[in-house]
Amino acid sequence: METPPAWPQPQDREAARRIVEDAMADGRTRLSEPEAKAVLKAYGIPIAESLIAATPEEAAKKAAELSAPYALKIFSPDITHKTDVGGVALGLSSPEAVAEAARKMLERVSAAAPNARLEGFVVQPMIVRPRARELIAGVAVDPTFGPVVLFGQGGVAVEVLADRVVGLPPLNRVLALEMMSRTRVSALLRAYRDRPAADAEGVAEVLERLSLMIVELPQLAELDINPLLADEDGVIALDARISLTPERKRMAIRPYPGELAGPLPLPGGESIWTRPIRPDDEPALVEMVERTSKEDLRLRMHGPLKRLPHVWAARLSQIDYDRELALVAEDPPGELVGVARLIADPEGRSAEFALLVRTDRQHRGIGRALMDRLLEHAATRNLAEVWGHVLSENQRMLALCGELGFRRAPSGDLSVVKVVKALREG
Structure with a gap:
């Protein structure tokens, strides 16, 4: 539940996709070394x-x-x-x-x-870097868990030493560093004798970028960077090979659903940017709560809330995208003004919703637009129903639910109204 830094972004993801798609169109299952290095470069991995x-x-x-x-x-x-x-x-x-x-x-x-x-x-x-450590980093496909990220000690003796570990993507910086710590070579990245500490953060960033490649280039079947040199001046990939497959592999952990990002139309011809929440949104989420009135927070949380604690904020921003979705509205970029949340049950039959719009941005149709987008997503996930608990005094939210086709159901508590919307018959 640490707050990781923002995920690194590729320099030119379209260039990488073109290289992979052209190779597949030619009937090839392996990229040449220059092509493999060009793909790494497009994803921001330093290469020779x-x-x-x-x-x-x-x-x-x-x-x-x-x-x-x-x-x-x-x-x-x-x-x-x-x-x-x-x-x-x-x-x-x-x-x-x-x-x-x-x-x-x-x-x-x-x-x-x-x-x-x-x-x-x-x-x-x-490349003459006498104090560099030789590492290996790459991608493989496990028959049970699907695509995995690999890290360990590299060089010509990589098979003999067998000092390597695998991790499930998507990785963030915290997960990448934890994964590295499970190898023997990780001790050599620290300072010893006359050698300064190697750039462990740079190595972790390479693993993050490989994780991103797995998500965005589903044709990747195998990728090896060996050696990946790391010293006090940074990291650089000397050699790389990439194998391809036409079969998309299912990932063990659902990756960030970036395809859900886009403009959200508002009444009057306006629009606002919306996207799924990210782990690094925690500070922005805390700020949004601080700029929301106590009364609005009470109606949303069903009780008083002075501030959003770190553990709670981390839990709300580090979600399981397979069962949950939290759509945020940004205006300007990086500043959250609304969050609509959906949490499905383990069977994937029904899901609970929640909605909060910052007090100074209400009455612009943001809440209605976020709920419309949330219900569209729920329908694509084949959920049977979406439900929520609304305080009986929260008349504005009850009115919105009525406009969206929710019906009222008994909740067992006179102060709370359960609202339910069926998305499919039966």
Whole structure:
């Protein structure tokens, strides 16, 4: 119930989607290394710059555009582990050395993998960070739990060390850091001997961004960043591979329903922005309650409320999107002026609603518009009914419920009216 920072946003999600969709349209199930790195870059993950060359001579020309020393890798859609076939050369001091290494690499790889398609070379500047820790981060699909985020110790001995852990997306910063703490390599991220502490927050942000990729790119079947270097100067991905699948995998935890965000029409031609609540909305939710009159809070909470405690505010903003929905109205962006909430029972048959509009923003149709949008969502979830408890003295809310088609039902308490709206017959 900590308040996490806002989820990181991609730099160019449309560019990433185009790369994935074009590969799928070509009938491919794996992205090339440059394509995989372009997807990571689009999602804000720092990557080592790389250029593609078709021949050893072109590799030398590409190297001249970069700073020495250089790293050279074979470019082949059929080779996953390049070091196993001699497809990696490091620490090359000049473009001429790059060309010579490329010629020898062709001979080695052709002998070791005679059936592999060799499309050229990947040239990139050698990343020299002697105090960096080698990590692995990625995505996999578990047969039971669906897509998971992976983290652990990286490098060529990753399978031997087997120091890794998986977490269920969607991840926030708190969950990512907790996940990292369950590995042995996490101790190496702290300062020791002559090594300053590595940027653990930067590593956690990479895991958050991978989690976001799982949500927004359902074609991801497998993703590996190995190694992911981390030191006091930050993180950088040196190598990446991405496999694709046409089959969308069901996630164990329902992700943030961003598709429900959009303008909310109000009477008189106005509109206001509405979206599902996020965990980082807690401070804005507390401020909204503070700017709401005591009487309005009493009618909403069925009792006096001076302020919204942190634990309560965190619970109201960190919700289970599979069973709950809280639509907030923003005006201006980041300032909450209304919240409509829906909480379904475990069977998914009925749901309780609640509504609060900030006192100084009432009488503009915000409450009615939020309730309309909430009921539309309830119908798409195939709920049978939506109900709520309204204080009998809250005549404005009872009138709104009547306009929305709610009927009154016995509540067992004369001070409270139960209102029920059937969404489907039976």
